[in-house]
Amino acid sequence: MTTQKNSFSVALFSVIFGLIIGAVIMLVFGYNPILGYVALLGSAFGSMQDIGSVLTQMTPLILTALGFTVAQTAGFFNIGLSGQALAGWVGSIWYALTFPSMPVYFMIPSAIILGTGLGALAGAIPGWLRAQFGASEVIVTIMMNYILLFLGNNILQNTMSKGIKVSAETTKQVGANASLQMKWLTELTQGSSISSGIFISLIMIVVVWFVMTRTTLGFEIRAVGLNSDAAKYAGMSAKRNAVIAMAISGGLAGLAGTIEGLGNYLNFFTQNGSPSIGFDGMAVALLGSSSYLGILAAAAIFSVLKIGGLGMPMSSGVPFELVDIVTASIIFFVGASYLIKLIQVRIKAMDDKAATNAAAKKELKASQLEDKNQKGGE
C-alpha cells in the first residue's frame, strides 16, 4: 500500500472534476445543477447553525482519519475503526450515566480516557493477533466490527439498568457534568450540537503529527511499516510497534466515538450497523493523502458536502445521495492522480508548443522586418 503524496493542485483538480461529475449527473436526470449547488452551499454556510453542523461533522472524521493513517503508516489496514469508535461511544456514555453526580473536572477527563482506552484495546487485539500469530488484521477487524456492534446493542438492551434508559432502545441524555458541549459555542451556532470536541480534534492533529514525525516511537512505527525486516535488524521490535500502532489507531477512533457520545448525541441508541464515521474517516484519510494538513482539509470538504447535501432535496429536489457520488468521484480522481498529472503534462506541453510557436513566429517576423529594413536600407 503506497501512500501517494499529492500536490495541492491534484487535490484542487479532483474537487473540481468531482463537482463537474455531480453537475453532469444532475443534468442527465433533469435537475438544475446550479440550483443544486446553490442549495448545497446555502445549507452548509447559510447560518451559524449550519457552520456549527459542519464542524460537528468534521470532529470525529478528523480523528478516525488520523487513526487510519497511523495504522497505515505501520503497514496495517484498519477497517475496524467503526467498531473501535463504537466501543468508545458505548463505554463513555455508560460510564457517564452510571456516575451522574461526579464533578465535571473529574468526569470529563476520566470518561475521555475510558472511551479512548476501550478503542485502543479494540485496536490492539487485532494488532497483537497479527504480530503474534500472523492472523490477517483485515479479517480480524472486520469480524470485530460485528462483535462490537452486537455487544454494544446487547449492553444497551440487556445489561444497562432501567434507571439510565428512556426506552429499551435509547439511553437517557448525559448530565451537564459529562457533556462536552459549551454554552458559548452552542449559542454562537444557534443551538447546533457542536462541542469542545472540535478543539480536541484539532489538537490531536498536532499531537499525532508530532508523535509520528518527531519522536522515536513515530520513527520506529514508520520504520516497521516501510520494512519490518530492516527495522528488526536495527534492533526495533516489530511486534511491539505493531501493537502500539494499532492501539493508537484504535484509541483515536475510540476518542472519536467518545466525542460523538458526550459531545454530539449525548446518549446511545440501538445501532443498525457499524457507525459510518469509521468508513468515512477512511475516505477522509485517503482524500487527504494521509498528510496531516490534508486530513483537515479533506474532513472540511467531506463535511461541507454532507451537511450541504442535507438541504438539497428540499430546495432543489436533488436526492441527498448525489453528494456521496460527488465525494466518491473526488476520491477517485485523487487516487487516479496519474490521470490529472497526465492532463497537466499535456496542458504544459501544449503551452510550451504554443510558446515556441509564438516565439518562432516572432523571430520570423523580426527577421522579415530585418530583411525589409535591410532592403529599405539598400
Place this chain on the structure above:
Amino acid sequence: MSLMAMLSLVISSTLVYSAPLIFTSIGGTFSERAGVVNVGLEGIMGMGAFASIVFNLTFSNTLGSATPWFGLLAGALIGLIFSLLHAVATVTLRADHIISGTVINLMAPALGVFLIKVLYGKGQTVPISHDFGYASIPGLASIPVLGQLFFAKTSGPAWLAIFVAVLSWYIIFKTKFGLRLRSVGENPQAADTLGLNVSRLRYSGVMISGLLGGVGGAVVAQSISLNYSASTIVGQGFMAMAAMIFGRWNPIGALGASLFFGLSQSLAVVGAQLPLLKTVPPIWLQIAPYVLTIIVLVFFFGKTRAPKADGVNYIKAA
C-alpha cells in the same frame, strides 16, 4: 422436531446464506490472483443487488418464475460494468487499489439509492413478487436420506455457486488462462517479458470479480432481502473478502470458508428453533460466527500469504 427435520433446516439455511459469499469470494480470488486487490466487493455486490431488483420488478410479469435467474444475469452484467471503474483506475490510471476500492464502496450505495429515488420516487423498492425461495433439484432429490437433506427444498443459487467454485478452481489451476492470470499476480514483469499482456489479464481478473460479485449481490437481493435499499448490502462484501483470505486465494478454500460463515450465520437465525440452542442467550449466537472465525484463523491457519504482486501496480518501462 425430528433430527432429520432439524438437519435439513440447518443445511438449507446454511446454503441460502453461503451462496452470495461463495460467488463473491471467488470473484475476489480472480481479481487478487491477477494482482488487483479488490476492497470494492461490497460496492460491486450492492450494484448487483440494485440491478437484479430493478430487473425483477420490471420483468416479473413477462418472465414469471424464471425472473430471478434472469435477474442474476442483470446483476452480473451491471457488476461487470461497474467493476470496470476499478480496473480502469488501478490498471490504466495506476491508482492505489485500496483507494479505488473505497471509491467503489462509497459510490455504489449512493448511486443505487439515487437511481431508485429517480425511478420510483422513494429510497427503497417494494418487495419483489418472484424470489428464489426453495426448490428441489429434480432427480437428485429422490436419493434416499441424502437427497432429502441436500437436494430437496434447497437453494438453487447455492448449488450453482458450488459448481462455479469447482469450475473456477479448474480454470485458475488447470488452464493456460489461469496460469497466466496467476503469473501476472505473482511477477508481472516476468510475465510481461514472456510476452503476456499484463493489463489485459488484470482487466479480465477484475471483470470476473465484477461479474461474480454482481451475481452475489443479486442472490442476496432475490433470496434474502427481497427488495433494494441502502441496507440490502451491509457487510456481506467484507465477509466475502474475509472468506477469500481465509480460503487462501483458492476457490475451493473460499467455498469452504463461505460455507463456514453461512453455517454460523444461519445458526444465529434458526437457532431459536433448535432445541439445543434455544437456551443459549441470543447474543452469543449472534457473535459466535465472528468469534469463531477469529479463533479458527489464529489457531489453525496463522500466516496467510497473498499473491506476491497483489496490490502492486505494474508500470511498464517506456
